[in-house]
Amino acid sequence: MxxxxxxxxxxxxxxxxxxxxxxxxxxxxxxxxxCVIDFDVGLRNLDLIMGCxxxxxxxxxxxxxxEAKLTQALIKDKHCENLFVLPASQTRDKDALTEEGVEAVxxxxxxxxxxxxxxxxxxxxxxxxxxALTFADxxxxxxxxxxxxxxxxxxxLGILQSKSRRAAEGRExxxxxxLVTRYSPKxxxxxxxxxxxxxxxxxRVPLIGVIPESESVLHASNQGTPAIHLKGADVADAxxxxxxxxxxxxxxxxxxxxxxxxxxxxxxxxx
Amino acid sequence: xxxxxxxxxxxxxxxxxxxxxxxxxxxxxxxSTYRGAxxxxxxxxxxxxxxxxxVAVNPDDIKVQLEQQDNxxxxxxxxxxxxxxxxxxxxxxAAHLSRQP
Ligand SMILES: Nc1ncnc2c1ncn2[C@@H]1O[C@H](COP(=O)(O)OP(=O)(O)OP(=O)(O)O)[C@@H](O)[C@H]1O
Ligand SMILES: [Mg+2]
Numbered sequence: 001m002x003x004x005x006x007x008x009x010x011x012x013x014x015x016x017x018x019x020x021x022x023x024x025x026x027x028x029x030x031x032x033x034x035c036v037i038d039f040d041v042g043l044r045n046l047d048l049i050m051g052c053x054x055x056x057x058x059x060x061x062x063x064x065x066x067e068a069k070l071t072q073a074l075i076k077d078k079h080c081e082n083l084f085v086l087p088a089s090q091t092r093d094k095d096a097l098t099e100e101g102v103e104a105v106x107x108x109x110x111x112x113x114x115x116x117x118x119x120x121x122x123x124x125x126x127x128x129x130x131x132a133l134t135f136a137d138x139x140x141x142x143x144x145x146x147x148x149x150x151x152x153x154x155x156x157l158g159i160l161q162s163k164s165r166r167a168a169e170g171r172e173x174x175x176x177x178x179l180v181t182r183y184s185p186k187x188x189x190x191x192x193x194x195x196x197x198x199x200x201x202x203x204r205v206p207l208i209g210v211i212p213e214s215e216s217v218l219h220a221s222n223q224g225t226p227a228i229h230l231k232g233a234d235v236a237d238a239x240x241x242x243x244x245x246x247x248x249x250x251x252x253x254x255x256x257x258x259x260x261x262x263x264x265x266x267x268x269x270x271x
Numbered sequence: 272x273x274x275x276x277x278x279x280x281x282x283x284x285x286x287x288x289x290x291x292x293x294x295x296x297x298x299x300x301x302x303s304t305y306r307g308a309x310x311x312x313x314x315x316x317x318x319x320x321x322x323x324x325x326v327a328v329n330p331d332d333i334k335v336q337l338e339q340q341d342n343x344x345x346x347x348x349x350x351x352x353x354x355x356x357x358x359x360x361x362x363x364x365a366a367h368l369s370r371q372p
Contacts (some may be wrong), residue, residue, distance in 0.1 A: 147289050154297050191284030198290045202297060 002110040004117045006136040008160070010152030012123030014144045015181040018217055019239075020120035021049045021226035023140065026243030028083035029228070032115040035074065037105075038088035039132035040122040041096055047087045051078060051224020061089035064101030070108050079229055084114075097131050106135050125155060130163055137166070138175040138246075141205060144182045145194040150202055153178075157205065177208035179242065184213045185258035196256060209242035211235055212255045302339065311335050318348065327353060 007020045017040075024036035037060060038046035047053040052075045058068035063086075070086075077083035086105070089096060109117050121132035133139060139160055143153040157176065161167055164174045180196045187193035196210045216233040220226065228239040234255045241251040315335045322328050332351035337344060 147293055150293050151296060151300075154300065188286070191286050194286050194289055194293075198286070202290070202293050 002106070002114050002117055003137045004106060004119065004135050005138045005140060006119040006121055006133040007140050007142060008121040008129065008133055008156050009123065009142040009149070010125060010129075010156040011144075011149045014142050014149050015211065015217075016123075016142050017045050017049050017120050018221070018227060019140065019142050019179060019181065019211070020046060020118055022228040022235075022239040023243060023246075024083060024116070024118040025077070025080055025226040025228050026239055027116050027118070027246075028077065028080035030243060030247065031082070033082040033113060034080075034116045034118060035084045035086060035109050035114050036118040036120060037086040038120050039097070039128050040120065041088045041094065041128055042090065042092050043122065044088040044090055046085065046120050047075075048224060049221055050075075050085050050226060052085055052087075053224070056087045059087045059089040060105070061091055061096040063105055064096070064098060070105060070112075079226070094127060097128060099131060099134060102131050103135060125159055129156070130159065133160055133174070134163065134165055136160070136164055136174050138177065140177045140179050140208065141203070142179050142181055143199055143203070145180060145184075145188070145196065145199055150194070150199055153203055157203065176205045177246070178203055178205040179208050179211065181211040182213045183210050183256065185256055189258035196253075208245050209238060210253055210256050211238045211242075311337060318350075322350065329353065 005023075007016045007023065009016050017038075020036055024034050027034045036046065036050070038044055039060075040046070041061065044056075044059070047056050055075050058073035060073070062068040063070050063073045074084040074086055077085060106117060119132045119136065122128040133156075141153050141157060143149050160174050160176065166172065166174050178200055180199050183196060184193055188195045196207065200207050212234050214227075214233065214235045216230050216235050217227055220230055220235075227233070227235045228243075230236045238255055241254065244251050315333060318335065319328070319330045319333050322333065323330075328350065332353075334347075334349040336347045336349075338347060339345075
């Protein structure tokens with residue numbers, strides 16, 4: 001059975017694409033045949049983050065319109081054997097995605113034996129974002145510890161509970177996970193930033209992980225390497241833990257507590 | 272601000288304010304008073320149409336409001352009947368919806 005997982009948030013720029021790339025790669029590293037789909041029609045970016053932008057020939061909309069076969073549009077990832085990327089199109093026609101079209105593509109991926117389909121949602125609560133979550137079995141609600149992001153996550157949770165197929169057909173609801181990203185333990189410690197516990201208490205969704213604010217994310221996107229592959233980086237560890245928890249394993253949270261720098265570090269600086 | 276905090280530049284702890292504001296706004300946006308409010312304009316329009324069949328009322332004199340009172344939501348409909356219909360009558364109908372907030 002294929003599981004469809006949407007990475008969603010409502011608010012823009014919170015780390016959905018970064019998370020989609022890392023999470024899909026993590027599932028593939030664990031041996032699952034995975035496809036990650038960019039739903040951000042008109043603003044394709046997942047290809048850059050996955051480092052496959054120069055290999056895009058056909059896209060999601062071409063497949064839906066019957067201009068290309070799904071197998072022609074899927075791009076095999078350069079890091080993982082069993083990971084494929086389905087890029088968004090750069091068309092400016094927002095209605096290019098249709099519910100029937102998306103459903104047909106997901107059905108075909110199911111026939112092809114994919115274990116997971118990860119949907120990278122665009123920001124907002126419009127058509128693209130709704131279509132990205134329509135067929136979801138699980139949702140990773142990506143939230144920054146900041147007022148507008150938390151409120152928008154709450155909105156998108158409401159939409160998941162009303163507009164997903166599971167909701168419409170009265171089946172078991174979409175399984176929701178909260179992922180707090182761009183977390184800065186120091187600022188939380190200083191009382192300047194909502195803690196992950198605060199965010200969880202506000203949204204009342206089980207926490208699947210906390211991703212620290214990290215300079216490595218920029219290095220990763222510069223190179224077109226999903227952040228989970230950066231050896232020794234805190235974000236890579238944090239995303240690896242997220243994947244493990246998603247697969248049902250218990251992992252304690254890392255990188256959530258601030259440790260005051262020692263005297264030497266304070267005197268001599270360094271990062 | 273104490274002298275110490277002036278000297279050491281103590282930072283404002285604003286996260287607690289953020290949390291409190293979010294608690295309030297999320298609770299409000301979850302209540303059906305807020306979400307259900309979008310049917311009020313239609314309700315008002317239809318009420319005006321029905322009542323106008325029987326009494327000549329001024330559309331501005333029909334007010335529909337949804338309010339939260341403890342554990343109840345109160346749908347309040349205020350209709351001011353025109354002067355010529357006897358004394359100024361003020362009919363008030365309150366429907367108690369036993370929905371929990
Ligand atoms: N953990 C992190 N630490 C530091 N920077 C991050 C982190 N996660 C994401 N970013 C940065 O935040 C920006 C937005 O990230 P990303 O594109 O993943 O967000 P998005 O939610 O997909 O945005 P959009 O809504 O536009 O699709 C990028 O510049 C990315 O490098
Ligand atoms: Mg994105």
